[in-house]
Every structure is written in C-alpha cells, then in structure tokens.
Amino acid sequence: MSEKQLLKGNEAFAKAAINAGCRYYFGYPITPQNEVPEYMSRELANAGGAFIQAGSELEAVNMAYGAAASGGRVLLSSSSPGIALMQESISLLSSVEVPIVLINVMRGGPGIGSIQASQADYEQVTKGGGNGDYHTIVFAPSSIQEACDMIYHAFDVADEYRNPVIVCADGTIGQMMEPVALPEAKEAAMGDEAIAAVKPWALTGHKNKRERHAMNSVWLQQDLLENYIDEYWPKYEKAERELQDxxxxxxxxxxxxxxxxxxxxxxxxxxxxxxxxxxxxxxxxxxxxxxxxxxxxxxxxxxxxxxxxxxxxxxxxxxxxxxxxxxxxxxxxxxxxxxxxxxxxxxxxxxxxxxxxxxx
CATH class of the missing domain: 3.40.50.920 (Rossmann fold)
Structure with a gap:
C-alpha cells in the first residue's frame, strides 16, 4: 500500500485499475463517472497502455471484448443507462468466458433519469440485463478505499473465473473525496508470449506453436448449447461457495x-x-x-x-x-x-x- 492521499472517488478508481495491471480502457462520457475516462485519457499511456473514447457505449463494450479476448486486462466504466446499453455484450462476454472489469457509478433512473446517486441498478447488475444463463460477479464498496481495493481484486477474480466482474459504486462514492492508500502497482503481462503464459485461452495468434482455437457464442443445436452451459456453470456454484462477502x-x-x-x-x-x-x-x-x-x-x-x-x-x-x-x-x-x-x-x-x- 502507498501512503494515503486525498483523492476523488472516480480518479482513485482509475488509479487502482492501472495499479492492478489494466492497460486498456474503452469508454464513453456519462455523468457521474466522467473523471474515470478523463484520468485514463491522461495517464494510461504513461503506463504503456491504450485509451480509446468510443462513439457510444455499444462501441466501447465491443472494443473491450476484442482487447480482453486477446488477453489484455481491460477496464470499462459507465453509469446506469450506459450499462444498460452494454448488457447484450456483457451476456456475450459471459458466454465466451472473457474476463473484464466494469465500474458502474450508479445514477437515478429509469431511462436517462437524473445525475444524482442511486442504487436502482441492483437488479440490473445482479439478475443480468442480458439474455441467457449467466451471472456477473458484483462487488459493492462503501468507501473510496474499499472501492480501490475491490477494483484491484476484481481483475484477479475476473481472470480466475473468466467472467465479467462489476464494481457497483453509487454516484456519491464516485464524486466524494477521501484519504486513500492505493494498492501497490502490478507488472502487466504484455506481448503474445507473456499473455499466452498466463492466459492460454487468449487469442494471441498460434504461430504454429499450438492448436488453433476460437471463441464461439453460437450453438444452433440445442443439445450442444445445453452441454456448453453445463461445462461453465460450475464456476458460478464455486463463486457462491467462495466469494460471498x-x-x-x-x-x-x-x-x-x-x-x-x-x-x-x-x-x-x-x-x-x-x-x-x-x-x-x-x-x-x-x-x-x-x-x-x-x-x-x-x-x-x-x-x-x-x-x-x-x-x-x-x-x-x-x-x-x-x-x-x-x-x-x-x-x-x-x-x-x-x-x-x-x-x-x-x-x-x-x-x-x-x-x-x-x-x-
């Protein structure tokens, strides 16, 4: 842990993600989380990463899919109606078992709603706004310090379970300031060989060194889809045993x-x-x-x-x-x-x- 410094919530979230090895960020501006992409646009390149402001939330989540499928540690952030737009692709990410961390700084709704803090996304993030049989793992911090610790941990959990992880912080936490001790910076795996060593499933290019593999979310024979769901479902049972906090x-x-x-x-x-x-x-x-x-x-x-x-x-x-x-x-x-x-x-x-x- 570093020495404590006074930080605004959203900027602290971004710092914690970079320290956790995040090197790719895709997003689109929406209040009350705009300081996250603002910080990433300034600082991520200094850590050897890449920031892209997409043209919409739909573009952002699908760009993130590509980077995460290639083995990168990827952060998405948005707020309630923006998260709603991403739900189809969150289901897709769960289907193909691609890890990603997503911060939802919640605001009032339904629809565009207000820019003030809310917790009305609870069912959206816990029950799943996308289609099909899947879960997202969801952390809920009560302070900026806890949010930073959870974001840092979320990247490891996402990798372990090969699943999207959402850190659900209401707008109050994103906008207030508190003293924070940031977790120590991790070395990020970069380059095909380094990524392949820790994520052998990633689409790094086989270069005749391994069998070809692909990510598939289309199963037109229902028995094959049922079997596929049965294969990945035990990780959710494991999460229910081990992750409750x-x-x-x-x-x-x-x-x-x-x-x-x-x-x-x-x-x-x-x-x-x-x-x-x-x-x-x-x-x-x-x-x-x-x-x-x-x-x-x-x-x-x-x-x-x-x-x-x-x-x-x-x-x-x-x-x-x-x-x-x-x-x-x-x-x-x-x-x-x-x-x-x-x-x-x-x-x-x-x-x-x-x-x-x-x-x-």
Whole structure:
C-alpha cells in the first residue's frame, strides 16, 4: 500500500485499475463517472497502455471484448443507462468466458433519469440485463478505499473465473473525496508470449506453436448449447461457495437488523448509533458482494432478531427482494428507501425505523 492521499472517488478508481495491471480502457462520457475516462485519457499511456473514447457505449463494450479476448486486462466504466446499453455484450462476454472489469457509478433512473446517486441498478447488475444463463460477479464498496481495493481484486477474480466482474459504486462514492492508500502497482503481462503464459485461452495468434482455437457464442443445436452451459456453470456454484462477502455490525444482541450496501450503509451506521442511544438494539449486515449474494450472513441470525429492514435507494426494494428470499419468511422484512436520486439521512432512518417498530 502507498501512503494515503486525498483523492476523488472516480480518479482513485482509475488509479487502482492501472495499479492492478489494466492497460486498456474503452469508454464513453456519462455523468457521474466522467473523471474515470478523463484520468485514463491522461495517464494510461504513461503506463504503456491504450485509451480509446468510443462513439457510444455499444462501441466501447465491443472494443473491450476484442482487447480482453486477446488477453489484455481491460477496464470499462459507465453509469446506469450506459450499462444498460452494454448488457447484450456483457451476456456475450459471459458466454465466451472473457474476463473484464466494469465500474458502474450508479445514477437515478429509469431511462436517462437524473445525475444524482442511486442504487436502482441492483437488479440490473445482479439478475443480468442480458439474455441467457449467466451471472456477473458484483462487488459493492462503501468507501473510496474499499472501492480501490475491490477494483484491484476484481481483475484477479475476473481472470480466475473468466467472467465479467462489476464494481457497483453509487454516484456519491464516485464524486466524494477521501484519504486513500492505493494498492501497490502490478507488472502487466504484455506481448503474445507473456499473455499466452498466463492466459492460454487468449487469442494471441498460434504461430504454429499450438492448436488453433476460437471463441464461439453460437450453438444452433440445442443439445450442444445445453452441454456448453453445463461445462461453465460450475464456476458460478464455486463463486457462491467462495466469494460471498459481507460486514457485520453489532449483530450479537441485535433485535432489529438493517441490510444496506454502498454509501447508504454509512448512513445506516450513524442511525444505529442514534437508535442504540435510545435503547433500540439495532445491528446491520452490509453485503460486500451483491452477487453472489451473502446468504451465509443471514444464517447466523438467531431468535433474538424481531425485524429485518432493508435500507436502500430504490423504489421497490430491489435489495429487499433478495433479503426476503434468503430469510424464507423467518422474520418480518420492511423497507426504508428513497429513490430518483434522493438520499437518506440518519435522522430519517431513525424516524422511519421507529414508525416500523411502532416506537414513540
């Protein structure tokens, strides 16, 4: 780790990606993530990499496909409606098992929506906006430091699982500033021989040194497609066993459990302190992975828990649906939310918690 420096979120994300060995970036401007491509346009060439501003999100993701298929460490970044445009190709990348890291700095929607922070992309990134049987691995940071650590780690996870990985940071984290210690810079594999040594599947050109291979996403015989899906599906089962990650806050004696992620979890932590000062025993589970969802965290909840509350920035309680699913009706589940770019504050969370619990 380097010494801490005060950085804006989006610029820190870009620095962390370069330190992780990213040498190729493709993107298209959209608020509130524009500082990522701005930084990459200035600095990536200095690291021996290449920056291309595409003509659209569709162009960006398909350029990224080519570079990643050739074995490069590739970063994409966008915001909610831009990610929506990329979904078909994210499905394609999953199908051909090409690793890529994508940062989604979430904004309000639906449609073009607003430029303010939101968490209404939860279902988009966890359930998959593209077609077919696949998953994207999704990390959810609650601070700039954690975002940098997750981005750095995401490149290794993408390579290990040969799958797209999304780092889902709401607009607040992208736009605020915090002290950050950046992870140490890694040496990037560059050139056909170096890439082939670590990614033997990559399309580096065989030069009569290996059998030809290709990437194929077309299976017109349904039994062949079914067999192909069966071949790669175990990695998702492995991810569910090994990648679930979460933070626990004051759960030992909690009678009420918040579930919150991203910057909203920081608001919930302040509300917990205020509620406990009034004698209401509240704790929290903070998912660090949105997929695989940290179901194991909820297995620890005991009979002392009386109520679970999802605290999030989406209208219908997108996170809440997964919370209800893993709890299977064991506890009542309620929702505290804002949406459309509106944010929660600790006082509102405290007041609405009391309303739910009917505490005066």
């Amino acid at each position: 979460w933070e626990e806050v004051m759960l030992d004696d909690a009678e009420v459990v918040f579930v919150a992620y991203g910057s909203t979890s920081r608001v919930a932590k302040e509300a917990i302190q205020a509620l406990r000062a009034e004698g209401i025993k509240v704790g929290m589970i903070r998912p660090k992975t949105l997929w695989p969802f940290p179901a194991k965290a909820f297995e620890k909840l005991g009979d002392n828990v009386k109520h679970v509350i999802s605290v999030e920035l989406s209208k219908g309680g997108q996170l809440m649906h997964d919370v209800k699913y893993v709890l299977g009706g064991k506890y009542p589940v309620s929702l505290i939310n804002r949406y459309g770019g509106m944010l929660l504050d600790p006082d509102e969370v405290v007041a609405r918690t009391k309303e739910i619990l009917e505490v005066k």
